[in-house]
Amino acid sequence: MSVSPGDILLLIARSTPNGLLALDPNGRVLFVNRALEEMLGVAQADARGKPVREVVTGWSADDDALLERVLAGAERRAVPLRLVPGATMREAVFSSFKDDAGAIAGVSVTVGQPVRAEPIRDEVTDRFRMMADASPVLLWMAGTDGLCHYFNRPWLAFTGRTMEMELGVGWAEGVHPEDFQRCMSTFMGSFVARREFRMEYRLRRADGEYRWLLDTGIPNYTDDGTFLGYIGSCVDITDLRDARDHLDWTVRERTSELESFAYSVSHDLRAPLRAIDGFGRELMDQYGGALDDRARHYLTRICAGTQRMGSLIDGLLALTRITRGELVRAHVDLSAVARAIVDELRERDPKRGVDVRIAAGLSVLAEARLTHALLVNLLANAWKFTSRRDAATIEVGRVGESSVFFVRDDGAGFDMEHARRLFTPFHRLHTADEFEGTGIGLATVQRIVSRHGGRVWAEAEVDKGATFFFTFEGAR
Helix, strand or coil: CCCCHHHHHHHHHHHCCCEEEEECCCCEEEEECHHHHHHHCCCHHHHCCCEHHHHCCCCCHHHHHHHHHHHCCCCCEEEEECCCCCCCCEEEEEEEEECCCCCEEEEEEEEEEECCCCCCCCCCCHHHHHHHHHCCCEEEEECCCCCEEEECHHHHHHHCCCHHHHCECHHHHHECHHHHHHHHHHHHHHHHHCCCEEEEEEEECCCCCEEEEEEEEEEEECCCCCEEEEEEEEEECHHHHHHHHHHHHHHHHHHHHHHHHHHHHHHHHHHHHHHHHHHHHHHHHHHHHHCCHHHHHHHHHHHHHHHHHHHHHHHHHHHHHHCCCCCCCEEEEHHHHHHHHHHHHHHHCCCCCEEEEECCCCEEEECHHHHHHHHHHHHHHHHHHCCCCCCEEEEEEECCCCCEEEEEECCCCCCHHHHHHCCCCCCCCCCCCCCCCCCCHHHHHHHHHHHCCCEEEEEEECCCEEEEEEECCCEC
């Protein structure tokens, strides 16, 4: 009986100890030999015509990319291939085959023995296993497909589950329902971008209690830059979070008590100050003519001192109000608010010739009343510190397309060596004789920005002006 060359090739393919897989240009299975049937646990009749991912369930995105390159004419490539999730990688050779016309008709994948010098993600060495199991932290490893293929003994002891139960995405069954979506989004998003991540989530312990973990994952690469997956470690931070929350609560309580005390004292001081100022003025009006020049000078200084003290108390009260009450955010048109404030400044001081430039379309997601107070203080400062210039310029804008806004002037400026104390209450960089003020304005600005989760800083030069930058969390 004669046997055709095609039959001979088919007999060889079926009897070879290596696995053999043939795919059409669309990645569908054309042929699976007996050896590969045994490796996969799938009969050829069930595999033929199906997408390769449904047959070779360990097939990854990297395998898809290699398949496309070989179909496009790339030379044959030898790579490690995982047939089933969690299984050991095997040697595999991808090569194209052509039809009678010489066109590429598909790809054959020859699957050989398990990889001997397999990367640490695939066959954890005994030495690494001993070190990992002795570690005080929970360790995990995942492949390029995002599926976990190893957990150390402390992890398994923590969860009370077996390795088989945790493999793949089984570990995620223990994540708290409220943290699950955020956790998986961070986990898979980092895998796609191949970037390091840190996240906190609650994982169910063996006794049923959910504990907070700090999970840090880093990409794992070979020496030649091939991406292998991720290695991660988890630390139980439940006690640390509880201590931090308690400390935060204590600080808030103490701060609230101090602010209430300051508010009460400032409010109670107003009445006697009003009395001193009132009687002083009455004394000047009724008996000023009977006093000599020195007495009138002393009386004038008493009245001026009470007025200044009143201004300080008003500033202190305003400062404490900043931290009181609920923060209700809304979209605030910074450009419009700045224009309104400048109009008020011009009405108070119509003789000033100030070129004010306000960029259009500035907006933030913030508390409207506090945002107005912030711009009032910054613009009033710019107006004040440019008062000695005949032609002054004030600018309100944004840094590029970022969420960093600024108020800039070309006025008196200041020495940056003193910038550290710039936002300290009652601290002033200029004397009262140079520029009037209480030293409350910038402290108020700093509190407003802090309440919004942002930051504020300044850049300046003596006699060349100052620029105050600020950013709000949620700026638009």
